[in-house]
Amino acid sequence: MVVLADACHHDLAPDALAFPGARWGKMATSIIIDTDPGQDxxxxxxxxxxxxxxxxxxxxxxGNVPLDLTVHNTLVVCDVAxxxxxxxxxxxxxxxxxxxxxAEYVHGPTGLDGYELPDPTRHVSDxxxxxxxxxxxxxxxPGEITLCTLGPLxxxxxxxxxxxxxxxxxxGIVMMGGGFFxxxxxxxxxxxxxxxxxxxxxEVFRAGIDIVMMPLDVTHxxxxxxxxxxxxxxxxxxxxxVIAGWIDFFDRYDREKYGTDGAPLHDPCVIAYLLEPELFxxxxxxxxxxxxxxxxxxxxxxxxxxxxxxxxxAQVMREVDADRFFALLTRTVGML
Ligand code: RIB
Ligand code: CA
Numbered sequence: 306m307v308v309l310a311d312a313c314h315h316d317l318a319p320d321a322l323a324f325p326g327a328r329w330g331k332m333a334t335s336i337i338i339d340t341d342p343g344q345d346x347x348x349x350x351x352x353x354x355x356x357x358x359x360x361x362x363x364x365x366x367x368g369n370v371p372l373d374l375t376v377h378n379t380l381v382v383c384d385v386a387x388x389x390x391x392x393x394x395x396x397x398x399x400x401x402x403x404x405x406x407x408a409e410y411v412h413g414p415t416g417l418d419g420y421e422l423p424d425p426t427r428h429v430s431d432x433x434x435x436x437x438x439x440x441x442x443x444x445x446x447p448g449e450i451t452l453c454t455l456g457p458l459x460x461x462x463x464x465x466x467x468x469x470x471x472x473x474x475x476x477g478i479v480m481m482g483g484g485f486f487x488x489x490x491x492x493x494x495x496x497x498x499x500x501x502x503x504x505x506x507x508e509v510f511r512a513g514i515d516i517v518m519m520p521l522d523v524t525h526x527x528x529x530x531x532x533x534x535x536x537x538x539x540x541x542x543x544x545x546x547v548i549a550g551w552i553d554f555f556d557r558y559d560r561e562k563y564g565t566d567g568a569p570l571h572d573p574c575v576i577a578y579l580l581e582p583e584l585f586x587x588x589x590x591x592x593x594x595x596x597x598x599x600x601x602x603x604x605x606x607x608x609x610x611x612x613x614x615x616x617x618x619a620q621v622m623r624e625v626d627a628d629r630f631f632a633l634l635t636r637t638v639g640m641l
Pocket of ligand 1: 369571
């Protein structure tokens with residue numbers, strides 16, 4: 306197991322008020338990735354699968370598209386990376402409460418539109434994802450596994466309900482979700498991953514786990530502009546060509562909505578943090594999830610200015626070195 310330099314050593318943004326103890330321990334690089342592919346999840350998976358990270362399992366959740374498609378897409382992405390060695394487990398088909406909200410309007414009807422790929426060469430592995438998360442975490446020494454979540458947190462909440470002790474054994478969770486100064490992307494207040502299952506997010510953020518949070522405030526700063534997409538095409542390999550196709554499809558929505566030059570590559574921020582934590586900076590804050598209000602359900606209430614007495618529970622990232630992020634991503638994908 307390769308252990309990264311202590312994640313505490315990356316610099317906080319100059320204006321960040323680092324709360325005493327505002328540092329987490331090492332984020333281990335034996336990981337479980339929980340995902341709902343979606344093109345940006347797929348890019349994150351290729352970054353992880355092409356990196357030295359020790360991927361114990363990929364667990365799948367419904368989100369961008371229904372579970373049967375997120376499972377299919379995960380298996381397809383593993384084939385793109387020639388990594389059928391990594392077990393893939395199906396998880397929750399919907400949130401803890403209420404009905405599933407999906408995002409075909411962003412990702413297309415398949416969830417992975419933009420590049421035609423063959424059906425997967427294997428079937429999903431046996432077992433329910435939350436059960437597998439519990440087994441893996443309880444079967445490894447404390448602090449050895451980092452959970453990387455790229456979608457709604459339903460699988461993680463179900464695993465915590467089944468075995469609360471995983472909270473104390475995980476090295477931590479690095480998650481994509483939420484937003485504060487940036488607001489929401491699904492409602493004015495809520496980002497998609499949290500909006501789909503706010504109850505699950507609330508339970509995860511209250512579980513006492515070391516959390517590194519990648520909200521829209523930081524993911525909207527890694528935009529796949531034309532030069533960056535071209536860099537994937539110039540790699541001359543299959544993975545680079547596939548990613549360029551996915552982004553060409555995926556970025557139309559954000560370009561139109563935000564008028565930006567390219568789409569934000571949300572989920573790869575999670576994996577990039579494990580590989581090069583110094584690319585990111587932020588602040589140790591309290592984060593609570595709104596689960597009641599019809600108007601703001603799924604909002605991540607981030608106490609960035611420390612105006613409450615609520616204990617900080619997450620390292621909330623707000624800044625990223627976007628050029629180095631894309632250099633890492635392109636370099637790693639080029640090795641697939
Ligand atoms: O809001 C962006 C997040 O929701 C990303 O993880 C994207 O894949 C979707 O799951
Ligand atoms: Ca996702």
